[in-house]
Amino acid sequence: MxxxxxxxxxxxxxxxxxxxxxxxxxxxxxxxxxxxxxxxxxxxxxxxxxxxxxxxxxxxxxxxxxxxxxxxxxxxxxxxxxxxxxxxxxxLTKLDKVVEIDAGNRLAVVQPGVVNLDFRSAVEKHGLFYPPDPSSYDWCTIGGNLATNAGGLCCVKYGVTTDSVLGLEVVLADGSLLKTGRRTVKGVAGYDLARLFVGSEGTLGVITQATVALKPLPQAPATLVAGFSTTEAACEVVARAVREGLVPSLLEIMDASSIKAAEAYLKTDLGAGSDCRALLLAQSDSGGEAARRELAVLEQICTDCGADLVYATDDLEEGKMLLQARRVVLTALEMYGVWLTDDLCVPRTRIAELILGCERISEEVGLRIAVVGHAGDGNMHPTIVYQPDDPDEFARARKAFDAILEVVLSLGGTVTGEHGVGKIKREWLEREIGPVGLRVHRQIKQALDPDNLFNPGSMFSLT
Amino acid sequence: MxxxxxxxxxxxxxxxxxxxxxxxxxxxxxxxxxxxxxxxxxxxxxxxxxxxxxxxxxxxxxxxxxxxxxxxxxxxxxxxxxxxxxxxxxxLTKLDKVVEIDAGNRLAVVQPGVVNLDFRSAVEKHGLFYPPDPSSYDWCTIGGNLATNAGGLCCVKYGVTTDSVLGLEVVLADGSLLKTGRRTVKGVAGYDLARLFVGSEGTLGVITQATVALKPLPQAPATLVAGFSTTEAACEVVARAVREGLVPSLLEIMDASSIKAAEAYLKTDLGAGSDCRALLLAQSDSGGEAARRELAVLEQICTDCGADLVYATDDLEEGKMLLQARRVVLTALEMYGVWLTDDLCVPRTRIAELILGCERISEEVGLRIAVVGHAGDGNMHPTIVYQPDDPDEFARARKAFDAILEVVLSLGGTVTGEHGVGKIKREWLEREIGPVGLRVHRQIKQALDPDNLFNPGSMFSLT
The missing domain is CATH 3.30.43.10 (Uridine Diphospho-n-acetylenolpyruvylglucosamine Reductase, domain 2)
Structure with a gap:
């Protein structure tokens, strides 16, 4: 044809x-x-x-x-x-219906073209909560979230996209429709195909519908912010919080470069003093006394680790204001050039090494690198700033991007925490999963899509 | 050879x-x-x-x-x-080492032959919690738990085995060793192969090591028991608890037949009166005030639904005693014959229909059927009692077993919630997943195990 x-x-x-x-x-x-x-x-x-x-x-x-x-x-x-x-x-944006919200079973059936925020709002009306909240939640779609197994700020407590998926409908390479998974909370009838398709980046089939589990709507969050004069101290707080069994609903970190950019953009200092090298932002949505208790434990850990500033509030608006510093970082970086954000995940005890590694790479390539990230998950986003019209800067940005991934693998981390492999990290995927892993990927791809119809060349190549 | x-x-x-x-x-x-x-x-x-x-x-x-x-x-x-x-x-029982417990990253590395209880005890010493707790937890092994994606009583709050798995080592059909997954909390580098092997019942490879995420050790649980004169009332409580956003750490149901057996075995009445048709048992491990608040909400729901008895306690020993009624049911049924336990999962709004269906089937086949189950998940275990030396009774037991699954599918449920397909539910798997689903299963099996080396004839047949 x-x-x-x-x-x-x-x-x-x-x-x-x-x-x-x-x-x-x-x-x-x-x-x-x-x-x-x-x-x-x-x-x-x-x-x-x-x-x-x-x-x-x-x-x-x-x-x-x-x-x-x-x-x-x-x-x-x-x-x-x-x-x-x-x-x-x-x-897939025209498959945009929320097909069903079943509050009695805390689940919903949704088409891939529904925007994440619209879906969250729709279930919220039923007192329910769809956790995955990638930064682009106000315009990204559920289908993309499924294809990349998207994360977000609240994964630290509620998991990533795959943790919410009960069942999928997927159009396969011959046009037939696979209905896999279920509407029940538990189920072990056959292979977990739904979770094979989630995160497969469109290489195995086209997701046309998802059945997802919903959570009860959490309480309004209480918020804590803490500033530290060393990266190591802030990261020690994260490690201790994990060890002591805290499960905040948000635990974010900003490095010195991010703080500077946010302060310049917001035309304010964040109250952490001029020698502040790292900021932690945390929330608890456990409600009332429980939230206050959780943040009090975290506050104590911050103090013990030598925080120069710790401030907690259960005022919702004030909490939003405090989080604003984290949310504006990418926009703030645009004052200096174009940003290129990396995505990786390291064990939570090794975040400081990653940030210090990025500082070293920043000096080496002569480009600003700001690290923000979901500290509670170890999922970091070092963001490189460069001038797009300068080929040399672009080359150095690319070099920094790769150098960061080199550090990540040496720390026992993964080359992508939530953005995916796509067309930019194929070689890194190969390095991470090794020849046997790559072979199994190819075998599965060939079994389900023998003619390499779907998204060829993404994630890995067939030869 | x-x-x-x-x-x-x-x-x-x-x-x-x-x-x-x-x-x-x-x-x-x-x-x-x-x-x-x-x-x-x-x-x-x-x-x-x-x-x-x-x-x-x-x-x-x-x-x-x-x-x-x-x-x-x-x-x-x-x-x-x-x-x-x-x-x-x-x-695999001689691969029995807990290789590593990393409290700082809340994870452990474990071999398949470690007994579930031994593993739970080992991580508990570090203040950590491995949730999956199948009833056989004191003798089943982690490898079997992984192969079947085992559940248990605490899944209602903490998920099933697959929800704890970060990474696996698997020996493939050519003897090569696949290392898949990761040590980080998040990660999307490649297909989610770990979760493909979990629950694959030994048909795709042999799991020789797992890296699992651990939770903070929960608080000592508070316990609630409630008795109802109708099955519908007890099941309405479950549905309302889900709708109102409760997440108990345990929510079990016993039907009239189970109650009778437990009372006869324990030589006591469970305090719910002679017309008690259903018993709910719930726990909250949220600790202190939070647990009391959760159980108070549940207590109110029970009362609103017409419970004849509701009793809550935060005394640990008393709680254990109350749960004993649930734990002895299978042993108690041995007073009457040999038991054959089924395993299925229905939407949580449809548990009453399932139990009433089992009552009808019990009358039809003339055999005692006791239903116990993880009500909070809709995961039920109708248990058929028969005389093994009577071929006619065995045939009727088998008939009941299948008739129950027929009801399950009509309720939008799955034919296995946590025990697996194995060699007894192959036809039922086929009915549940349909021809396209079966084809994909065969394609994946053929891709990874082309000579059908691993557990042939389990779960599904290749032709």
Missing amino acids: SNDALIARLQEQIGKDAVLTDADVLATYSRDMMPLASAGKPVAVVLPSDTEGVQATVRACAEAGVPIVPRGAGSGLSGAANAVDGCVVLV | SNDALIARLQEQIGKDAVLTDADVLATYSRDMMPLASAGKPVAVVLPSDTEGVQATVRACAEAGVPIVPRGAGSGLSGAANAVDGCVVLV
Whole structure:
């Protein structure tokens, strides 16, 4: 089948408006938010509005031998949703229904195109809580969250996307629809296929529906902020909090470079003094006395570790204000250039080594690197600032990006904590999982997608 | 390679004492605790004491074309560990080391032969908690728990085995060692292979080591017991507790038949009166005021739903005594015959329909059926009592077993909540997952174990 014939068939089967071929439109849908990854030119962008439309697209592309790159909102940070030359970009944003909210069983059925925030708001009306909250929660979609196994700030207490998934519907490479998983809390009937598809970055099939477990809506959080004159002291607090059995609902860290950027952007000092090298931000949503007790224990640990400032409040608005410093960091860094954020996870006892490693790399490459991260999980986001129009700076940014991952592996960490492998960390995945791991990945890919239809070249290559 | 040559090679490579061929010994290792499943005759039982021994066994069997049935303590309830004719039973109980407990990162590394209780005790010394607690926790092994994705009483709050798994080492069908997963809390580098192997019932590889996440040790639990004159009222409490956002650390149900058996065995009445049709047992381990508040809310729900008795205590010993009624049910049923316990999971709003269905089936087949279960998860264990020496009763027991699963599927449930498919629910798995699901299972099995070396005929057949 020629490309023209493929486009004609798709237009016929799922509607003219759902098949886009305008060059500008194609470009718009050709990449996600990761500047390091290259993007190819698709032959068409297809926006089906139901599962049958997805099946029709997959069948037509399979027949034409045209690869498919599935895509949500495009908020990804690994290039996983970047087009490859000659592909169809399959956009899932029109499968945008919250199909069902079952408060009696604390679950919901949702289509992939629903925006994370919209879904959270919908279940909240039933007193329920969908935990995964990636930073892009106000525009990323559930489908992308599933494909990347997205995390967020509250994972430290509530887990990542896969921990909420009960069941999936997935369109396979031959266009058939797999319904896997269940609506019950427990279940061991067969392999855990749902969790195989979660985090598979669109390489095994197209998720068209998910059944997810919901939590009771937590209490309004109490908030604590603490400043430290050394990185090691702040990280020692994290390690002790883990050891002493604390489970905060948020535990974030900002390094000296992040603090400086946030202070400059907010035109205020964060109250931690000029020699503040690290800031910890924590919340407890256990409610009332329990939250106060949790934060009191954390406060004591901060003091014991030599914090220069510790402040706790159960005022919601004040808590939001304190968190603002963490939330503005990426925007603040744009004062200095374009940012390139890395994503990795280290054992929680080794966060200080990672941050100090980033400081060293920053000096070596001569670029600003700000480290913010989900300290309670060890999931860090060193963010490199560079001038995009300077090829030398771009090269040094890339060098720093890789050097950080080198440090991560030496600390027993993983090269991606929540953003994914995509098209930028394939070699790093190979290094992390080794030849046997890579072989098993290829075997599974070949078993489910023998013609390499789905997102070819993402995550790993077949040869 | 002949069987004799295989045995000679195994004896040479992993030691004479580790390769058993005595007929009585072979019989001992030929079946688990599920009476419905048949068992074949192995050619040898092999007990390696390290990963290299497992690899040598797998390589030798692969070369000889002799299937391998991996096995832990044999506490399973699905026949998954039952021998097939001409197989090698690969017993993992001698890989029995707790390799590492890392309190700073709240994780442990453990071999498959460690008994669940021993592992729980080992981590408890570090103030840590390994949640999965199947009823056989004092003799089942971690390897079996991983292979079946075992649950237990505390899953309602803490999840099942897979929720604790960070990483695995697995010997594959060619004898190579796959190291998958990680030591960090989060990580999305590649497919979630660890969770594919968890619950795969020994059909994809042999797990030789696991890295598991641990929780802080919970507080001593407070306990509540409530009696109801109708099944519906007790089950309405469960549904309302879910809807109101309660997360008890234990929420068990006993039906009328279980209550009667426990009362007769313990030679006491459980204080719920002669017209008591259902008993709920709940615990909260949130500690102090929080636990009291949780149980007070539950108590109010019980009262609102018409409980005839509600009693709460934060005395630990009294709590244990109250739970005894639940714990003795299977032993108590042995007063009447041999028990055959089923395992299934239904949405938590539909537990009453399941119990009433079991009552109807009990009348139809003329056998006692007692239902106990993890009500907070909807994971029920209808237990059929029969005389093993009466072929007609055995046939009726089997009929009841299947009739219950029929009800389960009609309620939107799953045919196994925590015991697994094994050799007794293959047809039921097929019904539950459908032809597309079955095809994907076969594709994955063929990709990882092309010669059907591992546990052939368990879970599903290849044709």
